[in-house]
Amino acid sequence: MSDRDPLEGIPAELLDWHKGALEGDAAVCAAPQPGRDGFPCIHNRAYHDRHRDVLGRTWPFFPDEPLTVAHRAPVADGMVTVETADHGPVVLPEPSWCTGHKATEAYREDIEHQSVEQAAAIPTLCHGAADVLAVQLVQRPFSPSAPQVHAVLNASEDLHALNSAGLDVAAGVLVEHAATLRHLARQLAALEVQR
Numbered sequence: 535m536s537d538r539d540p541l542e543g544i545p546a547e548l549l550d551w552h553k554g555a556l557e558g559d560a561a562v563c564a565a566p567q568p569g570r571d572g573f574p575c576i577h578n579r580a581y582h583d584r585h586r587d588v589l590g591r592t593w594p595f596f597p598d599e600p601l602t603v604a605h606r607a608p609v610a611d612g613m614v615t616v617e618t619a620d621h622g623p624v625v626l627p628e629p630s631w632c633t634g635h636k637a638t639e640a641y642r643e644d645i646e647h648q649s650v651e652q653a654a655a656i657p658t659l660c661h662g663a664a665d666v667l668a669v670q671l672v673q674r675p676f677s678p679s680a681p682q683v684h685a686v687l688n689a690s691e692d693l694h695a696l697n698s699a700g701l702d703v704a705a706g707v708l709v710e711h712a713a714t715l716r717h718l719a720r721q722l723a724a725l726e727v728q729r
Contacts, residue, residue, distance in 0.1 A: 544588055547679065551576035552588035561640040567593055578644065580636045583651070584665075590690040592665075605637040618642045624676075629683075631671055631721070647673040647683075652718070654711035656704045658694035666690070667711055669718055671725075683725045685718060 541549060555564040555574040563575040565585050575585035584592040607616045614628040616635050621642040628635075632647040639645050649672075653665035668688040675681050696704060 540589065547677070548576065548588050551578075559640075561644065565595075567591070578636070578639075578646075586688070590688050591692060592688070592690060607635040607637045609634070616645050618645070626675060629673070629725075631725075632673075643674065643676040643678065645674065645676055647671075647675070652711075652714050653688075654707045654714075656694070656696075656707050657700060658696060659700065660695040664692065664694045666692075667708070667715075669715060671718065671722060683722060685722055687715075 541552070544552075551562060552573075553559075554562040555576050556572070558564065561578055563577045563579055563582070563585065565575040567573050567575070567585065567587055570587070570591070573587040573589065573591070575582075576588050577586055584594055586592045607614050609628045612628055613625055614635055615623050615625050617638045618624050619638075619640045624642050624645060626645070629647050631649045633650055635645065635647075649670045651668050651670040653668035655663040655665055658664045670686055671683060672686045673681070673683040
């Protein structure tokens with residue numbers, strides 16, 4: 535057993551969401567992770583396909599979980615208005631790649647643009663199709679530490695069983711996904727030049 539703190543090296547922004555989940559912050563999903571006490575979902579309460587903890591591990595929703603629907607912020611003439619508790623209505627440009635926003639956020643710095651998440655789906659013996667190396671563009675324009683557009687790559691620690699044929703399929707899927715990563719890198723480079 536290692537004495538290393540599992541949260542060592544985790545970015546401060548993710549640690550803040552983790553702390554919020556543990557302390558009952560109303561902006562954080564905080565759904566418990568089966569079999570891993572102390573590592574709840576750190577996503578905000580907006581819609582998300584899967585729960586995710588501070589270490590990047592993901593898990594599905596369960597049938598008995600309450601379904602919450604976040605109201606979407608309206609976009610007009612390329613501008614979006616998000617109501618915040620600390621700054622009132624915040625009007626900002628909506629990038630063409632953004633999939634939309636919740637209508638309200640607790641804090642202005644939590645406003646986040648997100649693109650569609652793209653992952654490689656690898657068929658496994660244990661869990662069916664497993665999404666790996668999910669990637670998306672993200673921008674938190676009011677973040678004090680990283681306001682620029684950047685990519686987020688989920689390299690989770692989940693383990694999946696594969697036979698030899700499955701491993702060969704996984705290699706092919708990863709080669710195809712590499713093309714997706716390259717395309718997103720070029721899109722991000724173009725956005726960085728525009729700034």
